[in-house]
Amino acid sequence: MALKVFDLVCEHGHIFEGWFRSHEDYDSQQQAGWLSCPVCDSVDVTKKLSAPRLNLRHGLGSSQSESNTQSAASEPLPSLETMQAEFLQQIKQAIKNTDDVGAEFAQEARKIHEGSAPERAIRGSATYEEYESLRDEGIQVLAIPDYLDEDKMN
Ligand SMILES: [Zn+2]
Numbered sequence: 001m002a003l004k005v006f007d008l009v010c011e012h013g014h015i016f017e018g019w020f021r022s023h024e025d026y027d028s029q030q031q032a033g034w035l036s037c038p039v040c041d042s043v044d045v046t047k048k049l050s051a052p053r054l055n056l057r058h059g060l061g062s063s064q065s066e067s068n069t070q071s072a073a074s075e076p077l078p079s080l081e082t083m084q085a086e087f088l089q090q091i092k093q094a095i096k097n098t099d100d101v102g103a104e105f106a107q108e109a110r111k112i113h114e115g116s117a118p119e120r121a122i123r124g125s126a127t128y129e130e131y132e133s134l135r136d137e138g139i140q141v142l143a144i145p146d147y148l149d150e151d152k153m154n
Helices: 023-031 080-096 105-114 128-136
Strands: 004-010 015-020 045-048 099-102 122-124
Touching (some): 004 023, 015 023, 015 080, 099 105, 105 128
Antiparallel strands (some): 004 015, 004 045
């Protein structure tokens, strides 16, 4: 399935990316108020035209053949704000695809690492000591601020 990537901007000027099946899909999501800014959660979001974008997923190739009027060096880099917004959006997306194990996080992460629990992405809470010892054991964990877990905000 081909997805369209649009640069969106909220009423406060935060710029972020949205993925849609079509322009109609964007319109209906926008009208339904499903689009919200990953930085300030405003639903007053509009499409930003031709914003600079750093597409890390597809590498840095292919720009030579497309830019015959401009040299690649004159293309502006995305602002730090844009990159932060994209990063936050990806983290939020990743969080949605994890299993919330709550306070059992450290035990569950260890079980998965040892192979005694099913392999999956989990999230939950851990103390700083638990976090440190998981990392010492070679278990991949990432500390994220609580406010990024949308389930906890309800
Ligand atoms: Zn915003």
